[in-house]
Amino acid sequence: MNEANLHDGGSVLFFKSEYIGEFVYGGIDGAITTFAVVAGAAGAGADLSWVLIFGFANLLADGFSMSVGNFFSSKAEQANFEKHKAIEYWEIEHKRASEVQEIEDIFRAKGFEGKLLDQVVEVIISNKKVWVDTMMKEELEMIKDTRKPINTALATFIAFVLVGLIPLSSYLMAIWIEIDAQLLFPISCIATGFAMAVIGYLKGFVTRANYLISVAETVLLGGLAAFLAYFVGELLGSYFS
Amino acid sequence: MNEANLHDGGSVLFFKSEYIGEFVYGGIDGAITTFAVVAGAAGAGADLSWVLIFGFANLLADGFSMSVGNFFSSKAEQANFEKHKAIEYWEIEHKRASEVQEIEDIFRAKGFEGKLLDQVVEVIISNKKVWVDTMMKEELEMIKDTRKPINTALATFIAFVLVGLIPLSSYLMAIWIEIDAQLLFPISCIATGFAMAVIGYLKGFVTRANYLISVAETVLLGGLAAFLAYFVGELLGSYFS
Numbered sequence: 302m303n304e305a306n307l308h309d310g311g312s313v314l315f316f317k318s319e320y321i322g323e324f325v326y327g328g329i330d331g332a333i334t335t336f337a338v339v340a341g342a343a344g345a346g347a348d349l350s351w352v353l354i355f356g357f358a359n360l361l362a363d364g365f366s367m368s369v370g371n372f373f374s375s376k377a378e379q380a381n382f383e384k385h386k387a388i389e390y391w392e393i394e395h396k397r398a399s400e401v402q403e404i405e406d407i408f409r410a411k412g413f414e415g416k417l418l419d420q421v422v423e424v425i426i427s428n429k430k431v432w433v434d435t436m437m438k439e440e441l442e443m444i445k446d447t448r449k450p451i452n453t454a455l456a457t458f459i460a461f462v463l464v465g466l467i468p469l470s471s472y473l474m475a476i477w478i479e480i481d482a483q484l485l486f487p488i489s490c491i492a493t494g495f496a497m498a499v500i501g502y503l504k505g506f507v508t509r510a511n512y513l514i515s516v517a518e519t520v521l522l523g524g525l526a527a528f529l530a531y532f533v534g535e536l537l538g539s540y541f542s
Numbered sequence: 543m544n545e546a547n548l549h550d551g552g553s554v555l556f557f558k559s560e561y562i563g564e565f566v567y568g569g570i571d572g573a574i575t576t577f578a579v580v581a582g583a584a585g586a587g588a589d590l591s592w593v594l595i596f597g598f599a600n601l602l603a604d605g606f607s608m609s610v611g612n613f614f615s616s617k618a619e620q621a622n623f624e625k626h627k628a629i630e631y632w633e634i635e636h637k638r639a640s641e642v643q644e645i646e647d648i649f650r651a652k653g654f655e656g657k658l659l660d661q662v663v664e665v666i667i668s669n670k671k672v673w674v675d676t677m678m679k680e681e682l683e684m685i686k687d688t689r690k691p692i693n694t695a696l697a698t699f700i701a702f703v704l705v706g707l708i709p710l711s712s713y714l715m716a717i718w719i720e721i722d723a724q725l726l727f728p729i730s731c732i733a734t735g736f737a738m739a740v741i742g743y744l745k746g747f748v749t750r751a752n753y754l755i756s757v758a759e760t761v762l763l764g765g766l767a768a769f770l771a772y773f774v775g776e777l778l779g780s781y782f783s
Contacts, residue, residue: 329611330608333603334600337603338600341603345595355592359771362577362581362767362770363571366571366767367574370567377751411672412666413662420658428652438679439679504618507618508618509621523607525606525607531599533598
């Protein structure tokens with residue numbers, strides 16, 4: 302048994318495994334956003350044109366906002382990490398005694414005592430970087446995400462738009478190819494269900510959960526969300542007609 | 543200077559600071575989702591009824607999917623943490639030599655050497671819990687989120703729906719009160735802009751960033767997303783009319 306195999310997912314299909322999380326969650330959100338428009342329209346009996354207008358308005362606006370929001374929050378998280386690190390550096394200079402005490406408490410909790418504990422504390426506080434790193438992990442329990450914010454944001458956007466196009470695809474094709482209007486929603490449901498199954502499978506890699514459960518959860522989630530949207534569409538559609 | 547004050551945000555307004563992150567990101571997503579519908583409709587010249595049908599379909603379906611997705615991913619993250627912990631327990635039993643070596647490497651990197659290093663390793667590996675905890679933090683850099691998944695999911699849902707209602711509020715009121723149809727979109731823009739400013743301010747607490755920058759970023763993000771939706775609505779609206 303190889304340790305790397307036990308802990309790492311490696312790369313899946315053509316995705317860098319580092320960004321599968323963004324692909325999965327961006328993809329789910331993209332598909333649900335446009336599928337809600339499609340299902341709401343089906344419930345309300347709305348025309349193809351409204352599906353495409355509201356579908357694309359939501360696809361671009363939500364995809365943009367989600368990925369830019371992701372960019373800002375990743376940047377802010379890293380800045381927050383650096384800020385706390387700076388506070389720890391400040392504290393070991395200006396509140397040295399209590400910070401030494403904290404290191405002592407941390408290692409006493411690990412089972413060190415007596416002279417050995419004193420020696421361990423001495424080694425840790427002899428190097429400021431080691432001292433601060435120990436406080437970050439042991440006291441604040443903060444770990445830095447070293448991935449570039451622009452990359453996680455791009456992965457989110459691409460996934461959101463690509464997967465979000467799937468529920469709209471039958472309506473989009475109906476502009477050029479003749480498709481029975483009655484079939485547009487069923488085709489969209491099948492295509493979206495298939496997409497959710499693939500994403501659920503990929504989610505199994507991210508969460509290292511059972512693949513079948515992961516696929517079932519994701520498909521069910523999409524189905525229930527669409528049911529809600531259909532129900533709202535039908536209810537409000539009959540109210541306004 | 544008090545350490546708790548330096549590191550913690552405390553509670554803000556009536557929110558438990560623990561869940562402000564969920565409130566902020568759920569709220570932004572809720573507002574952008576319905577604001578995209580409102581702006582797309584304004585661009586396409588769609589009726590009040592379509593704004594409410596698609597607005598509420600997206601509000602409920604996306605809010606449901608986002609919070610249930612949050613629930614599953616929190617649960618999966620915690621399960622993944624436990625799984626890796628179990629792997630580490632397995633490894634210290636079955637690959638003891640290499641796991642002892644890893645502990646030695648971790649503490650050598652902290653500046654320990656010679657006899658003291660041997661003693662430190664001995665204390666760490668004398669307690670399996672301490673040994674595994676050290677591997678989780680130092681080797682895998684994994685920290686457990688101890689919040690209940692149901693709470694983070696609920697905080698997300700409540701924020702999504704409450705803040706997501708704001709862009710729709712003028713259209714909703716127009717059912718009962720007479721409001722000039724020309725004013726519905728401007729009122730929605732002002733209300734949404736105000737909501738984004740409040741959320742941006744709260745985001746300042748979450749990310750501990752400069753409040754003015756946080757407010758400006760959030761309002762701008764909402765404005766740009768709405769501009770995209772308006773543009774798509776206008777473009778497709780003129781194509782289909």
